[in-house]
Amino acid sequence: MNPRQWGLGDRRRLATRDYPAGVRALVDARQGGRFCVECRALGIVTPPDEPLQLDHKQPLSEGGDNHHLNLQWACRAHNCARGARKLAAPRRPTWARRRARRPEEA
Numbered sequence: 001m002n003p004r005q006w007g008l009g010d011r012r013r014l015a016t017r018d019y020p021a022g023v024r025a026l027v028d029a030r031q032g033g034r035f036c037v038e039c040r041a042l043g044i045v046t047p048p049d050e051p052l053q054l055d056h057k058q059p060l061s062e063g064g065d066n067h068h069l070n071l072q073w074a075c076r077a078h079n080c081a082r083g084a085r086k087l088a089a090p091r092r093p094t095w096a097r098r099r100a101r102r103p104e105e106a
């Protein structure tokens with residue numbers, strides 16, 4: 001199994017744990033680490049108890065595949081939110097809205 005070829009044209013819906021470790025390592029290497037790209041874009045730190053999942057940049061439902069170049073890490077909240085929305089403008093997940101309340105709202 002060559003991780004660089006793995007998943008090309010493969011549009012099966014898989015759990016993150018079903019991706020080979022070599023594929024996950026390629027996603028880590030391209031991102032520069034294992035973190036939620038949407039949390040990072042918002043300047044917030046994903047809590048350690050929030051699981052990271054492999055997110056498809058082009059969704060499987062729109063012709064995307066399981067190749068590493070189509071994958072990025074996202075926290076579960078952001079991954080679920082992206083699945084429900086077409087246009088992915090990063091938005092604060094529910095846990096961040098809960099924890100990061102501004103002083104004037106408190």
Ligand SMILES: [Zn+2]
Pocket residue numbers: 036037038039040046074075076077078093
């Ligand atoms: Zn996130």
